[in-house]
Amino acid sequence: MTDFLLANEVAIRLSFFFGIFALMAVWEWFAPRRALSVSKTLRWVNNLGLVFLNSFILRLLFPAAAVGMAAFAQQQGWGIFNYYSVPDALAIIVAVIIMDFVIYLQHVMVHAVPLLWRLHRVHHADLDYDVTTGARFHPLEIILSMLIKFATILLLGPSVVAVIIFEVTLNAMAMFNHGNVGLPNGLDKWLRFFVVTPDMHRVHHSIEDDEANSNFGFNLSCWDRLFGTYREQPRAGHQGMTIGIRNFRQPKQVLWITGLLSLPFMGKLSGYVINRREWHDE
Numbered sequence: 612m613t614d615f616l617l618a619n620e621v622a623i624r625l626s627f628f629f630g631i632f633a634l635m636a637v638w639e640w641f642a643p644r645r646a647l648s649v650s651k652t653l654r655w656v657n658n659l660g661l662v663f664l665n666s667f668i669l670r671l672l673f674p675a676a677a678v679g680m681a682a683f684a685q686q687q688g689w690g691i692f693n694y695y696s697v698p699d700a701l702a703i704i705v706a707v708i709i710m711d712f713v714i715y716l717q718h719v720m721v722h723a724v725p726l727l728w729r730l731h732r733v734h735h736a737d738l739d740y741d742v743t744t745g746a747r748f749h750p751l752e753i754i755l756s757m758l759i760k761f762a763t764i765l766l767l768g769p770s771v772v773a774v775i776i777f778e779v780t781l782n783a784m785a786m787f788n789h790g791n792v793g794l795p796n797g798l799d800k801w802l803r804f805f806v807v808t809p810d811m812h813r814v815h816h817s818i819e820d821d822e823a824n825s826n827f828g829f830n831l832s833c834w835d836r837l838f839g840t841y842r843e844q845p846r847a848g849h850q851g852m853t854i855g856i857r858n859f860r861q862p863k864q865v866l867w868i869t870g871l872l873s874l875p876f877m878g879k880l881s882g883y884v885i886n887r888r889e890w891h892d893e
């Protein structure tokens with residue numbers, strides 16, 4: 612099983628990526644939640660261009676990727692799950708949940724540390740919110756994420772199966788909850804008890820600081836509820852809210868791939884963004 616997964620890791624991930632992407636693209640086409648403010652073609656060419664660049668850089672720097680690290684940890688007997696014998700199914704479930712918690716913490720961190728916020732701004736500066744936003748990250752943030760993932764795997768010792776399940780789920784959920792789509796109210800409310808929905812994560816892309824510093828989760832919704840960062844809806848509603856960052860709205864900077872790559876190096880270093888969770892009417 613492990614050998615099969617290792618040998619076909621790329622194929623498995625790519626088929627899930629293209630499958631879910633196509634599904635979301637069709638859904639957005641037929642039932643968009645909001646009207647886009649810039650041309651879809653232009654956004655997709657640039658956002659997806661960045662995604663391809665990131666995949667290329669990752670393959671170049673870390674050819675064995677996270678699954679390779681999990682196999683290595685297993686060989687060495689490193690990490691909690693390689694140290695203690697835990698039933699396979701339980702080990703997979705717990706490992707996936709812990710890795711999701713680490714992703715939540717990492718997301719809070721990139722908002723809290725000014726230097727890291729510069730990188731993460733690339734994800735937030737998108738003027739619209741759709742399936743391509745979900746994979747739009749600066750290459751340096753992608754590398755940082757991979758290093759954090761490696762460290763987590765070395766300490767935790769999840770199986771190759773657990774890592775693949777986690778990566779495929781995270782990727783699929785990121786595309787789902789960045790979708791320019793909406794679920795019926797009742798379904799959204801019910802689903803939110805367990806996982807992050809498009810409406811829940813859209814709040815996080817608001818131009819308002821306090822809303823952007825909410826709903827950090829990508830998969831399970833429990834982390835935001837547990838740590839007090841949960842926010843139900845945007846004040847202006849999903850149609851009325853503004854997506855993006857206040858001082859970065861020129862298309863050349865936030866739309867074109869050249870602008871996205873240089874975005875972290877623009878502007879002065881400002882204070883801790885995460886402390887601005889209060890909202891005052893000006």
Ligand SMILES: [Zn+2]
Nearest residue numbers: 718722731815
């Ligand atoms: Zn964020």
Ligand SMILES: [Zn+2]
Nearest residue numbers: 734745789812
């Ligand atoms: Zn996002």
